[in-house]
Amino acid sequence: MKRTRIAAIAMAAACLAGAFAGGGTESQGSGSKKLTIWAWDPNFNIAIMNEAKARYAAANPGVEIEVVDMAKADVEQKLLINLSSGVSDGLPDIVLIEDYNAQKYLSSFPGSFADLTGKIDHSKFAPYKVRLMTMGGKTYGVPFDSGVAGTFYRKDVLEAAGFKAKDLENITWDRFIEIGEVVFKKTGVSMCAFDPTDGGLVRIMLQSAGSWYFDKAGKPNLAGNAVMEAAVSTYAKLIASPATMKTSGWSEWVGAINSGKAATISTGVWIVGSVKAEASQSGKWAVAPIPRLNVANSVNASNLGGSSWYVLNQSKAKDTAIDFLNAIYAKDNDFYQKILVERGAVGTFSPSQSGTAYMNADAFFGGQKVFSDFSAWMNKIPSIEYGSYTYEADAAIAAILPEVYKGSSVAAALKNAQTQLVSQIQE
Amino acid sequence: MKSIRYRGEPSTNLTGWLFVGAAVLLCATFCLYPIISSFLLSFQTGRGNQIRFNGLGNIRRLFQDAVFHQALKNTFVYFIFQVPVMIVLALSIASVLNSPKLRFNGLFRTAIFLPCVTSLVAYSVLFRSMFSLEGLVNHTLLRLQFISAPIPWLLDPFWAKVLIIIALTWRWTGYNMMFYLSALQNIEPSIYEAARIDGAGPLSQFRLITIPMLKPIILFTSVMSTIGTLQLFDESMNITLGGPSNATLSISHYIYNVLFLFTPNFGYAATISYVIVFFVAILALIQFKISGEDNA
Numbered sequence: 189m190k191r192t193r194i195a196a197i198a199m200a201a202a203c204l205a206g207a208f209a210g211g212g213t214e215s216q217g218s219g220s221k222k223l224t225i226w227a228w229d230p231n232f233n234i235a236i237m238n239e240a241k242a243r244y245a246a247a248n249p250g251v252e253i254e255v256v257d258m259a260k261a262d263v264e265q266k267l268l269i270n271l272s273s274g275v276s277d278g279l280p281d282i283v284l285i286e287d288y289n290a291q292k293y294l295s296s297f298p299g300s301f302a303d304l305t306g307k308i309d310h311s312k313f314a315p316y317k318v319r320l321m322t323m324g325g326k327t328y329g330v331p332f333d334s335g336v337a338g339t340f341y342r343k344d345v346l347e348a349a350g351f352k353a354k355d356l357e358n359i360t361w362d363r364f365i366e367i368g369e370v371v372f373k374k375t376g377v378s379m380c381a382f383d384p385t386d387g388g389l390v391r392i393m394l395q396s397a398g399s400w401y402f403d404k405a406g407k408p409n410l411a412g413n414a415v416m417e418a419a420v421s422t423y424a425k426l427i428a429s430p431a432t433m434k435t436s437g438w439s440e441w442v443g444a445i446n447s448g449k450a451a452t453i454s455t456g457v458w459i460v461g462s463v464k465a466e467a468s469q470s471g472k473w474a475v476a477p478i479p480r481l482n483v484a485n486s487v488n489a490s491n492l493g494g495s496s497w498y499v500l501n502q503s504k505a506k507d508t509a510i511d512f513l514n515a516i517y518a519k520d521n522d523f524y525q526k527i528l529v530e531r532g533a534v535g536t537f538s539p540s541q542s543g544t545a546y547m548n549a550d551a552f553f554g555g556q557k558v559f560s561d562f563s564a565w566m567n568k569i570p571s572i573e574y575g576s577y578t579y580e581a582d583a584a585i586a587a588i589l590p591e592v593y594k595g596s597s598v599a600a601a602l603k604n605a606q607t608q609l610v611s612q613i614q615e
Numbered sequence: 616m617k618s619i620r621y622r623g624e625p626s627t628n629l630t631g632w633l634f635v636g637a638a639v640l641l642c643a644t645f646c647l648y649p650i651i652s653s654f655l656l657s658f659q660t661g662r663g664n665q666i667r668f669n670g671l672g673n674i675r676r677l678f679q680d681a682v683f684h685q686a687l688k689n690t691f692v693y694f695i696f697q698v699p700v701m702i703v704l705a706l707s708i709a710s711v712l713n714s715p716k717l718r719f720n721g722l723f724r725t726a727i728f729l730p731c732v733t734s735l736v737a738y739s740v741l742f743r744s745m746f747s748l749e750g751l752v753n754h755t756l757l758r759l760q761f762i763s764a765p766i767p768w769l770l771d772p773f774w775a776k777v778l779i780i781i782a783l784t785w786r787w788t789g790y791n792m793m794f795y796l797s798a799l800q801n802i803e804p805s806i807y808e809a810a811r812i813d814g815a816g817p818l819s820q821f822r823l824i825t826i827p828m829l830k831p832i833i834l835f836t837s838v839m840s841t842i843g844t845l846q847l848f849d850e851s852m853n854i855t856l857g858g859p860s861n862a863t864l865s866i867s868h869y870i871y872n873v874l875f876l877f878t879p880n881f882g883y884a885a886t887i888s889y890v891i892v893f894f895v896a897i898l899a900l901i902q903f904k905i906s907g908e909d910n911a
Binding site: 261264265268271272274292293295296297298384385434435436437440576577579580583586587588589590607608611612613614 | 662663664665676679680681682743747748749767769770772856858859860861872874875876877878879881
């Protein structure tokens, strides 16, 4: 009880502080051209936004831009609370939203985000990305980074087990598991590391076959979906393989590759910074296309994560905000070259992908032109609609994984997941 | 004594109201209004601000929601197993520390009380790393040859629950111990002396004197701990993230998911929060009833 009371007091105090703080910015903001931007990850999104800010400020000295760094969960919570309170004073002008959440925000708070159709040339961006931010024929948002997937692997370890780069091209996950078991037997190094409670790889597998948790009408599509069944049983096979190291949470997962305990990591291109963080492994890494599922439509290209910029409709400096995003993110090719070199950020702005930085050979990856490869794979990513309920579906899949690991039928487990999902998304 | 006539003296009345006015106003704004507003909200549903009245639909949904049932079950498992373990542990430690023969007992008291003043998030993060597959705990147990393979604390539904119970016990035992210590110091030493003369050993003293004398405090701490468990959030959120497969998800954590992880449904989240209110009210009622009988 005491804890609750203290929490209540703290909350009340925070509300008061918030009210005063809100009042402060309001009086300051009127008339002047000040942009506030919310994003997360100081080494990636924030650093990139600061670069964009410097470029825009050089041409537009009258505009003041403040980039606010918060944890991802904080950005989402603050945005949600502010939008649902109906008070716009506390909101930023531009906010970063994860692609999986885009439809959720657009449909939960209609009219809160600025319609950018015709204001930004969306034809210059990767089509799968534009589709995610389109609702009712209107396109909101400016596409930002791609989560194009790839398999980063230790060339030295795989070569010690007798595998060449060619052996990892155009393969299925089943073949990947076979290779892994040989690698593990011959070198003692785990083929990959996974968190058995995390379904991120299931999403990669689904999108590689142009399928998703939901069908085109937005109805749950878990039970009786052949791609879904293939993805879950492949994932279970992967987890059951002795060559797979089991980890819990992000830092153990990344630690597995940095410490040399795991030989590959299959995920979105944004992991590149974490792979390169271990400088002593320079020259030993290479990147292969992501394996595909053993179903008809699956291709060796997919996506995991990625996010985009959105302008708030009630922003006092809406036009400036749109102009800023348009000038940098939808036009400045040089900007994309710089963030690629400095941050490993693969944008979805198509003209940038023929730029010089994309053509550079990377010594860390033994001279492979990794970003040129990633851009080629990006254009092959099957375009799907995530819908509003990615995380509900994710939770439903996570809930059935333990029974699948124990050997129960995947089809039956997916039926249970479907039941859970249907009850979770009712309104 | 003359009775005061309020009706004829409006000025006295006004002064009184002015005195309590500030408190009433604050209480109404920050306590009463949110309670009423959230109660109304609990009968509405919809995503984000697309909200509409739904009658008893949310309550009907509660009965069909498998994840909510899982969260409810988890929470009950926590307090059925964790609260008794912690109470017994706290009571035993308190009676040991209360012994006048024990040296440095201030040091021990502080050491055992310290966990409950540490930051919830900090200790959760530490627990998470200590209990990881290759963490300190598994390493130690393997080295001491208590186990032959590392325990999947965070990956197995059963062990994850055990981990949450260990964490809760570590953090809150000292807090409850303090209540017992202060209550123990209120027991008249002459009672123990008389018992000793009558030939009662330390164990029967504990059973026949200490426990009955501490009964109201034991009841109080049990009810408080149970309420605390019902509101459990930080541990579930930070140590296990509610997983694996919702095995450690608490009710409060589920409310958080409904609001912030899933498509936001403020109405349904409010309904779930009233489930906690419901259980807390029942427990508080039980406590009032039992302690009331004691006083009579």
